[in-house]
Amino acid sequence: MKTIKIAGVPEHFNLPWHLCLEEGAFKAKNIDAQWIDVPEGTGKLCQMLRSNETDIAVILTEGIIKDIAAGNDSKIVQVYVQSPLIWGIHVAAGSDYKTVSDLQEGRIAISRYGSGSHLMAIVNAKNESWDIDKLDFEVINTLEGAIEALTEGKADYFMWERFMTKPIVDKGIFRRVGDCPTPWPCFVIAVRNEVLENDNEAIGTVLDIINTATKEFKHIPDIDSILATRYNQKIEDIREWLTLTEWSQQKLGKTIFEKVQNQLSELNIITQKTTFETATK
Numbered sequence: 001m002k003t004i005k006i007a008g009v010p011e012h013f014n015l016p017w018h019l020c021l022e023e024g025a026f027k028a029k030n031i032d033a034q035w036i037d038v039p040e041g042t043g044k045l046c047q048m049l050r051s052n053e054t055d056i057a058v059i060l061t062e063g064i065i066k067d068i069a070a071g072n073d074s075k076i077v078q079v080y081v082q083s084p085l086i087w088g089i090h091v092a093a094g095s096d097y098k099t100v101s102d103l104q105e106g107r108i109a110i111s112r113y114g115s116g117s118h119l120m121a122i123v124n125a126k127n128e129s130w131d132i133d134k135l136d137f138e139v140i141n142t143l144e145g146a147i148e149a150l151t152e153g154k155a156d157y158f159m160w161e162r163f164m165t166k167p168i169v170d171k172g173i174f175r176r177v178g179d180c181p182t183p184w185p186c187f188v189i190a191v192r193n194e195v196l197e198n199d200n201e202a203i204g205t206v207l208d209i210i211n212t213a214t215k216e217f218k219h220i221p222d223i224d225s226i227l228a229t230r231y232n233q234k235i236e237d238i239r240e241w242l243t244l245t246e247w248s249q250q251k252l253g254k255t256i257f258e259k260v261q262n263q264l265s266e267l268n269i270i271t272q273k274t275t276f277e278t279a280t281k
Contacts, residue, residue: 001027002202004195007036007048008058011164012231012241013081013187016213017058019220025209031202039142042119043112049074055195056206060085060116061252062182064190065260067114069274075196075281076188076257078207080214082248085186087120088162090174092150097157100178104130106156109140109149117159122267124159124180132267147173163241167232184260188252196281214247252280 004026008014017035020026026033036054038044042063048054050072057064058080068074091097097106110118118137125132138155140146147168149155159180168174189210191203217223224242228235254276264270 001030001032002199003032003034004056004199004202004206005034005036005054006056006058006206007038007045007054009041009045010037010039011161012227012233012238013245014058015227015230016210016217016247020209020213025213026206029205029209031205033206041111041115041117043115046072046114049190049192052192052194055192055199056203057190058187059190060119060182061184061186061188061256062119062260062264063114063116064188065257065274065279066119066264066270068190068279069261069264069270069272073193074190075193076190076252076279077196077203077281078189078211079185079187079248079250079252080189080210081187081245082185082250083244083246084181084183085116086162086244087116087124087159087180087182088165088169088176089124089178089180090146090150090158090160090165090169090176091156092153093169093172093175095150095156095175097177100124100128103157103177104128107136107138107154109146109155109158110137111141111145112139113137119264119269120159120180120182122269123182123263126267127180143168150174163233163237164231166234166237170234183263184256185248185252191281211249215249217247218242 042060045057045059046067108121140149146158224238228238
């Protein structure tokens, strides 16, 4: 049996992977798929690909394109979630900030440099016509770290996936002052090049299994209740999220790849571009 390590964030987007594991779909095809939850997000996932701690990463599009351009020896094999990620812009519930424009001088909590929370803070600043060079960041590692940083005043705002953060808003810990959707498909599947070379057939099988699962995912009976229970969400929020979220079984197109990379370059997030052929399979 071939062991394949798969890493991703512990969020509702990745429930199809867990259902495949629980149903034994991978083992039925002689693959020992081992899932690793990575609450730290994109920056940590990039590091894990680089250090051979995972074979596959389910990862934010902009984050892995940035890291491949910086030398990560991996390729994007397909889009996983076609729809944009909706980043909520959050402040401490008791803070004086009322609107996104109030945050221009604010200190930004990020999980780590190179993470989605870091990159999208820069995208948001550009959208607001702020001076990107004056942005001030506080590394907080995880969502729990963000709660501590905003509550204690170490940072002023934090950007994270809107629906996963909603329970913290509902509890009166965070207040959401705005949204910033990614202008591209949010999640892709990336694989280390060494694994693609040595275990290409196994990777193909893994992709076939997960693509079958995501095609059928929204048609699972009571999937809204399952998601709400597993991820501590209100069912009305999950139903809204399901209407906004579209999984994909397709390759990343060159036009989208270039759009993402060009924006990263314009924002000085990357200084050297890579090629579509280097970054994708």
